[in-house]
Amino acid sequence: MTAPGNIGATPQGSASAQARLQYVLRLADTSLILGQQLTGWIGHAPALEEDLGLANVSLDLVGQARLLLAYAAQLEGRGRSEDELAFLRAPADYRCVQLVTQPNGDFADTLVRQFLFDAWQRELFERLTASRDVRIVEIAAKALKEIEYHVRYSAGWLVRLGDGTEESHARAQRALDQLWPFTTELCTADELDQLMLKQGVGPDLVDVARAWSTRVDAVLGEATLRRPADRPYRWFGKRGEHGEHLGYVLADMQFLPRAYPGAAW
Amino acid sequence: MSDDQWPLYEIFIRARSGLDHKHVGSVHATDARMAIEHARDLYTRRQEGVSIWAVRSSDIIASDPADSDALFEPAKDKVYRHPTFYDIPDEVKTL
Numbered sequence: 001m002t003a004p005g006n007i008g009a010t011p012q013g014s015a016s017a018q019a020r021l022q023y024v025l026r027l028a029d030t031s032l033i034l035g036q037q038l039t040g041w042i043g044h045a046p047a048l049e050e051d052l053g054l055a056n057v058s059l060d061l062v063g064q065a066r067l068l069l070a071y072a073a074q075l076e077g078r079g080r081s082e083d084e085l086a087f088l089r090a091p092a093d094y095r096c097v098q099l100v101t102q103p104n105g106d107f108a109d110t111l112v113r114q115f116l117f118d119a120w121q122r123e124l125f126e127r128l129t130a131s132r133d134v135r136i137v138e139i140a141a142k143a144l145k146e147i148e149y150h151v152r153y154s155a156g157w158l159v160r161l162g163d164g165t166e167e168s169h170a171r172a173q174r175a176l177d178q179l180w181p182f183t184t185e186l187c188t189a190d191e192l193d194q195l196m197l198k199q200g201v202g203p204d205l206v207d208v209a210r211a212w213s214t215r216v217d218a219v220l221g222e223a224t225l226r227r228p229a230d231r232p233y234r235w236f237g238k239r240g241e242h243g244e245h246l247g248y249v250l251a252d253m254q255f256l257p258r259a260y261p262g263a264a265w
Numbered sequence: 266m267s268d269d270q271w272p273l274y275e276i277f278i279r280a281r282s283g284l285d286h287k288h289v290g291s292v293h294a295t296d297a298r299m300a301i302e303h304a305r306d307l308y309t310r311r312q313e314g315v316s317i318w319a320v321r322s323s324d325i326i327a328s329d330p331a332d333s334d335a336l337f338e339p340a341k342d343k344v345y346r347h348p349t350f351y352d353i354p355d356e357v358k359t360l
Contacts, residue, residue, distance in 0.1 A: 047271065049292050049303040056306050149305075156298055 016199075020133070021075040022095065023196050025085075026238045027128075027136075028068030029096035032086060033246070034117060035061030036253050040104050053153060057114070060146040067139045087257040091246050098237035099182040101246040105175065108161050108168065112175035115154035115219065120186045122147045123211040127203030136201065155219045162223025173225055180228040185236050187212060192238075273322040274300040276307075278314035286318050294319075 038058035045051040069082035076085075099117055104110045125147055128140035161172040187209030189197070196202030220227050235241050256263060271293040277286035289308050294300035300319035308314065328336060340346070 047293055049294065049307060052310075053303065053306045056310065153302055156302065160295060160299075 017075050017077070019192060019195055020201065021072055022192055023202060024068055024072045024075060024136070025095040026097075026192075028065050028072055028085075029094045030100055030121075030238075031061045031068065032065035033094070033096040033249060034100040034114075035059070035065060036249055037100065037104055038110070038114075041110065046107055054110075057150050057153065060143075060150065064139065064143045064146075067142070071135050071139065083257070087254050091242055091250055092240045094237075094242065094246060094250070095240060096237050096242075096246070097182070097185050098235065098243060099179065099186065101237060101242060101249060102179060102182060103245055106171060108171035109175040109179070111154055111157040111161060112172060113179055114150070115158045116179060116183055116186075116216070118147060118151040118154045119215045119219070120183070120208070120212050122151050123208045123215075124203065127208060131202065132200035151215075158219055158225070159223045162220070162225040169224065172223065176220075176225055177228050181231050181233045184230065184233040185238065188236075190236065190239065271295050274304075274319045275322050275325060276300075276304040277318040277320070278304075278308055279316035279318075280314055282315060286316065289313070291322060292319075 035058045038054050038061070041054045042051060042058075045054055065086065066082055069085045073080050073082055073085055099113060102109075102113055122144070125140045125144045128136055129144060131137050131140070158172065161168040163169070187205050189205040193202060193205055197204055217227060235243070237243075237246075272295070273291050274294055274297075275291050276289050278289045279286045292300055292303040292307060294303050297319060301317055304317045304319055309317070
């Protein structure tokens with residue numbers, strides 16, 4: 001990717017702006033939905049300290065989503081706010097990856113999901129800091145510092161669980177086996193990813209995949225966990241093709257703003 | 266505290282470069298790394314610090330409250346140990 005260009009050169013509503021909008025929604029919705037999911041642990045984490053730890057990660061993700069959705073709203077150019085995008089869209093309009101829609105499950109499920117995601121988001125956002133879209137560069141640069149901590153946190157837990165007791169190892173391995181198929185989507189480029197690469201907006205996902213895979217192998221090795229075999233999986237949340245879980249997440253998340261439009265405190 | 270709790274660590278935070286670490290509280294954690302992460306999440310979320318120390322609570326040796334008389338009473342009547350018999354120049358603001 002070359003020097004940052006300015007999105008101002010892309011007129012709102014043009015085909016180019018629409019593609020950019022879809023790409024930004026992928027980033028925004030992925031952070032938003034995982035941030036929402038993690039709030040499910042508040043008051044339920046195995047220790048008070050973990051309650052706050054997961055809530056902090058959640059807040060970071062929602063913060064990323066806010067910045068990205070505000071930018072998406074600007075690209076869309078229809079006068080919708082970040083809140084309207086977050087709370088008033090239908091499930092099929094969300095562009096989050098499938099991995100983040102998977103249920104919290106037990107603590108191992110949540111932490112395995114978190115690590116697989118954090119390790120990917122770190123590589124993705126690091127490369128987005130070299131995007132030609134200056135707004136994406138700014139958001140990615142701010143988020144990257146948070147993500148560095150998230151990886152450290154979730155990788156630490158993966159090692160503790162995997163290399164812990166027989167029970168924690170079994171649960172971590174089971175979570176890994178269940179969640180692994182959803183990682184295919186993270187590192188497989190579709191037409192939009194390829195277009196963004198061509199325009200210098202997004203990174204090469206092959207490059208992201210390589211770096212992600214190296215880190216995952218290192219941490220899984222330390223955690224004494226077995227890397228599951230890759231399986232073809234072509235059901236892409238980032239294209240709006242979601243499984244059964246997203247609807248439930250959105251029902252929780254959207255209830256209040258839909259029942260009480262414009263509610264504030 | 267029951268034995269099934271994670272070990273307790275005492276947390277010390279340095280607010281700014283140049284200041285000393287001050288005790289701020291404690292966290293439960295399974296290991297040293299987690300203690301630092303928990304301390305970061307609990308005690309620095311409002312920019313309270315630039316450095317964290319964590320010490321296993323069980324490694325702290327404390328004075329016995331029952332010994333207070335012997336340890337601290339004798340200092341009470343030795344006011345001459347306080348530097349209160351000097352005239353402090355007005356220019357000296359923080360002493």
